[in-house]
Amino acid sequence: SAVISQKPSRDICQRGTSLTIQCQVDSQVTMMFWYRQQPGQSLTLIATANQGSEATYESGFVIDKFPISRPNLTFSTLTVSNMSPEDSSIYLCSVERSITSGILRGQYFGPGTRLTVT
Amino acid sequence: TQLLEQSPQFLSIQEGENLTVYCNSSSVFSSLQWYRQEPGEGPVLLVTVVTGGEVKKLKRLTFQFGDARKDSSLHITAAQPGDTGLYLCAGAPGAGSYQLTFGKGTKLSVIP
Numbered sequence: 001s002a003v004i005s006q007k008p009s010r011d012i013c014q015r016g017t018s019l020t021i022q023c024q025v026d027s028q029v030t031m032m033f034w035y036r037q038q039p040g041q042s043l044t045l046i047a048t049a050n051q052g053s054e055a056t057y058e059s060g061f062v063i064d065k066f067p068i069s070r071p072n073l074t075f076s077t078l079t080v081s082n083m084s085p086e087d088s089s090i091y092l093c094s095v096e097r098s099i100t101s102g103i104l105r106g107q108y109f110g111p112g113t114r115l116t117v118t
Numbered sequence: 119t120q121l122l123e124q125s126p127q128f129l130s131i132q133e134g135e136n137l138t139v140y141c142n143s144s145s146v147f148s149s150l151q152w153y154r155q156e157p158g159e160g161p162v163l164l165v166t167v168v169t170g171g172e173v174k175k176l177k178r179l180t181f182q183f184g185d186a187r188k189d190s191s192l193h194i195t196a197a198q199p200g201d202t203g204l205y206l207c208a209g210a211p212g213a214g215s216y217q218l219t220f221g222k223g224t225k226l227s228v229i230p
Contacts (some may be wrong), residue, residue: 004160031216042206043161043220058217092160096216105168106151107208107218109160 004110006093012116013083020079021113023093028073030096033107034066037090046091049076083117090114121145122209124221132229134196139224141207142189148210150183150190151218155204164192197228 003026013019023032034046046066047055055068069077080087094107123142131137141150149168153161165174167183167190174181178201180193194201204225208218 033216042222043208043218045217048217094160105149106153106163106166107216108163109153111158112160114158 004093004095004108006091006110006113008113009111010114010116012118015084015117017083018079018081019083019115020077021091021093021115023076023078023110025074025095030073032070032076033094033096034068034076034078035092035094035109037092037112039088043092046078080115083115085117088115088117122207122219122221124205124207124224126224127222128225128227130227130229131197133198137194137197137226139192139194139205139207139226140189141191141221143209144188145209145211146187148187148212150187151208151210152181152190152192153206153208155206155223156202161204161206194226197226199228199230202226202228 005024007022011019032049035043036046037043045058046061047057047068049055049068049070051070051073065081067079090112092109092112094109096107121143125140129137149166151166152164154164155161165176165181167174167181170183170185170187172183178195182191190207204223206223207221210218
């Protein structure tokens with residue numbers, strides 16, 4: 001498995017401000033992923049972050065609103081810009097791991113950042 | 119857009135009962151993953167199935183991938199309170215693709 005940490009674990013922010021969420025992995029990985037999980041909902045992929053290139057955003061998400069950095073193979077940040085109450089969600093980062101046993105191939109998630117915008 | 123429909127959305131059962139959660143789609147997936155998420159935590163990977171018709175067992179949990187690779191099921195035998203959580207299925211659309219599509223989840227409560 002992978003050990004993934006996120007900071008902050010939770011925050012309450014004012015409308016119009018920005019918050020940067022950090023994601024640290026215990027080993028080098030090629031791709032990192034950022035998801036949003038709105039209250040009572042499932043996970044929606046925001047973007048895929050590769051080291052050394054620009055992040056690839058999913059439909060409905062744009063770089064100006066959710067800028068992502070990926071300075072090295074163990075770290076990434078997601079910024080939620082110009083926040084509104086609709087941005088209140090849990091934000092999760094994950095990495096893909098392939099283990100030869102097969103049964104554990106999949107994505108490993110951080111604990112999430114619970115964001116409330118007032 | 120590929121969609122995964124999970125059912126039931128909510129399930130409340132007594133300890134010791136059996137249950138099955140379903141994950142269905144009209145699309146074909148190269149693999150399908152099951153996760154369990156507890157409040158305040160990220161999803162934890164339980165299993166990945168990749169071959170049509172594949173069955174995998176994890177203690178009291180049995181996972182099956184449909185022959186056509188469009189659906190999957192999770193069966194729990196003799197549920198325990200520790201099984202309580204949100205169960206999510208997620209499909210990978212193609213070989214080498216990591217953009218997972220998640221179902222809406224099944225919220226399971228096992229009452230002692």
